[in-house]
Amino acid sequence: MSLTGRALVIEGLHKSFGKLSVLRGIDLAVAEHEVICLIGASGSGKSTLLRCINLIEPVDAGRIFVEGEEITARGVDVNRIRRRIGIVFQAFNLFPHMSVLDNVTLGPRKALRMRPLEAEERGRTLLRRFGLEEKALDFPDRLSGGQQQRVAIVRALAMEPDLLLLDEVTSALDPELVAEVLNVIRELASGGMTMLIATHEMGFARDIADRVCFLDAGRILEEGPPERIFGAPREERTQQFLRRIVEAGRL
Amino acid sequence: MSASPGRPGGPLDQEGRPGLPGPSGPRRSDGPSALGSTLVALVSTVVFFGVVGWIVVTSPGWPAVQQSFFSGEVLASSFPSIVRSFWVNVQLFLIAEVLILVLGLVVAVFRSLPGPVFFPVRMLTTAYVDIFRAVPGVLVIYILGFGIPGLGLPGIPVEPFFYAVVALTLVYSAYVSEVYRAGIESVHPSQEAAARSLGLSRLQALRHVILPQAVRRVIPPLLNDFIGLQKDTVLVSYIGVVEIFRQSYIKQAGNFNFTPYIVTALVFIAVTIPLARLTDWLIARDKGRQAAGGVR
Numbered sequence: 231m232s233l234t235g236r237a238l239v240i241e242g243l244h245k246s247f248g249k250l251s252v253l254r255g256i257d258l259a260v261a262e263h264e265v266i267c268l269i270g271a272s273g274s275g276k277s278t279l280l281r282c283i284n285l286i287e288p289v290d291a292g293r294i295f296v297e298g299e300e301i302t303a304r305g306v307d308v309n310r311i312r313r314r315i316g317i318v319f320q321a322f323n324l325f326p327h328m329s330v331l332d333n334v335t336l337g338p339r340k341a342l343r344m345r346p347l348e349a350e351e352r353g354r355t356l357l358r359r360f361g362l363e364e365k366a367l368d369f370p371d372r373l374s375g376g377q378q379q380r381v382a383i384v385r386a387l388a389m390e391p392d393l394l395l396l397d398e399v400t401s402a403l404d405p406e407l408v409a410e411v412l413n414v415i416r417e418l419a420s421g422g423m424t425m426l427i428a429t430h431e432m433g434f435a436r437d438i439a440d441r442v443c444f445l446d447a448g449r450i451l452e453e454g455p456p457e458r459i460f461g462a463p464r465e466e467r468t469q470q471f472l473r474r475i476v477e478a479g480r481l
Numbered sequence: 482m483s484a485s486p487g488r489p490g491g492p493l494d495q496e497g498r499p500g501l502p503g504p505s506g507p508r509r510s511d512g513p514s515a516l517g518s519t520l521v522a523l524v525s526t527v528v529f530f531g532v533v534g535w536i537v538v539t540s541p542g543w544p545a546v547q548q549s550f551f552s553g554e555v556l557a558s559s560f561p562s563i564v565r566s567f568w569v570n571v572q573l574f575l576i577a578e579v580l581i582l583v584l585g586l587v588v589a590v591f592r593s594l595p596g597p598v599f600f601p602v603r604m605l606t607t608a609y610v611d612i613f614r615a616v617p618g619v620l621v622i623y624i625l626g627f628g629i630p631g632l633g634l635p636g637i638p639v640e641p642f643f644y645a646v647v648a649l650t651l652v653y654s655a656y657v658s659e660v661y662r663a664g665i666e667s668v669h670p671s672q673e674a675a676a677r678s679l680g681l682s683r684l685q686a687l688r689h690v691i692l693p694q695a696v697r698r699v700i701p702p703l704l705n706d707f708i709g710l711q712k713d714t715v716l717v718s719y720i721g722v723v724e725i726f727r728q729s730y731i732k733q734a735g736n737f738n739f740t741p742y743i744v745t746a747l748v749f750i751a752v753t754i755p756l757a758r759l760t761d762w763l764i765a766r767d768k769g770r771q772a773a774g775g776v777r
């Protein structure tokens with residue numbers, strides 16, 4: 231597997247929590263500007279995979295490369311790596327004691343040591359781009375769930391990451407707020423952002439993904455272009471999963 | 482109990498009380514009005530304290546007690562010097578409180594450091610908290626106030642005020658560090674994950690994300706400990722600091738009269754009650770804020 235020209239390469243990734251084996255040999259290569267959707271049942275390892283890539287969870291075995299650099303190597307500066315990899319969480323995890331603008335500029339100011347004025351300008355530009363300019367001085371709890379999640383995306387983008395990880399970012403939202411967040415992600419995809427998206431929104435995955443990976447019991451059981459995965463899945467587990475999704479009216 | 486609910490004008494119940502109006506009785510208004518409640522509270526308070534006061538002042542020993550505890554003459558003569566010596570307590574608790582807030586935070590952060598590398602730090606700070614919470618404060622004051630100067634080492638302070646501040650700081654920092662630690666642990670781990678995912682170091686995450694939220698949550702209990710500290714400043718009288726309690730003792734002994742103690746009690750009440758109300762207000766405000774935050 232060639233490392234050059236790849237935004238992200240994962241080799242033989244294993245992760246367990248105690249006796250519970252969550253990731254059991256993940257291999258994945260993501261090209262630059264590629265959008266990958268991870269689908270699969272709850273507990274199949276989607277979130278853990280994203281958290282491992284962001285080094286929030288230490289990996290047990292296997293290697294992860296970002297832009298050719300092994301980030302799982304010993305002695306690597308995890309703070310420097312995390313600055314290059316943005317992650318957005320299901321529960322937003324905004325900082326409740328800071329204004330929207332401070333949420334967005336905290337990373338640039340503290341981790342990138344950017345001058346406050348410069349960071350603020352970058353933050354305001356991003357907020358404007360995503361229609362949140364008027365919320366800049368509000369506190370997160372004054373915002374709707376959809377707005378909060380868009381702020382969380384902007385917060386990740388303010389670090390200008392090479393790679394953006396999205397962990398079920400619409401799962402905690404009311405149905406009518408899902409679209410505004412998905413539209414933001416669509417815009418990022420069309421802008422060429424490399425993204426790894428764990429999602430239960432199958433219609434969205436079909437629209438946006440260059441490639442869909444079906445995770446089952448800690449492995450990537452099947453991967454391919456969305457038309458094939460959703461149209462003609464080969465694996466029985468994939469077929470079962472998609473049938474249940476269709477029955478639930480989610481596709 | 483009684484099978485049939487009482488009715489207005491109905492029979493007395495088993496204990497001989499008139500039956501209460503039941504569901505079929507004449508409808509009353511939903512409750513007393515606000516003005517009515519205030520009136521009831523006022524009357525019941527006046528009656529209660531009136532009765533208690535009457536019992537006290539008609540008791541056989543009252544004239545003697547009044548003379549020993551509530552002498553206007555002694556009050557007038559001791560009041561200025563007692564209030565003046567309270568300034569020593571104010572200095573004590575203000576200086577100590579600043580040191581306590583800093584030391585308590587440092588201890589709490591050290592105790593929260595994860596990983597095997599920091600085991601010695603965690604062990605030492607845990608031992609410190611355990612010991613200084615276990616030993617009665619007055620003993621710490623005695624041991625430090627008499628013990629350390631007693632060593633006769635050159636260059637170390639001999640003023641009891643110095644050891645009073647040190648002893649109070651050590652005792653209260655142990656409590657306050659636990660308050661801080663509870664606050665730190667109340668901040669959800671996802672907050673640290675979010676901060677670290679931006680590339681902030683552990684220290685930066687603590688400084689900018691965890692601690693601001695933790696400290697805000699524990700301001701009411703911190704104020705509570707501050708009130709405790711104010712009162713415990715009288716303990717340092719045992720090592721010879723002439724503060725309010727010592728001064729009132731001197732006045733009491735000089736007059737063979739306990740009125741100076743009543744004066745001292747009133748001074749503490751005057752200082753503590755506003756702080757207690759402030760604490761209540763902060764707690765109520767936090768509750769309101771959380772409720773507002775819960776609405777989407």
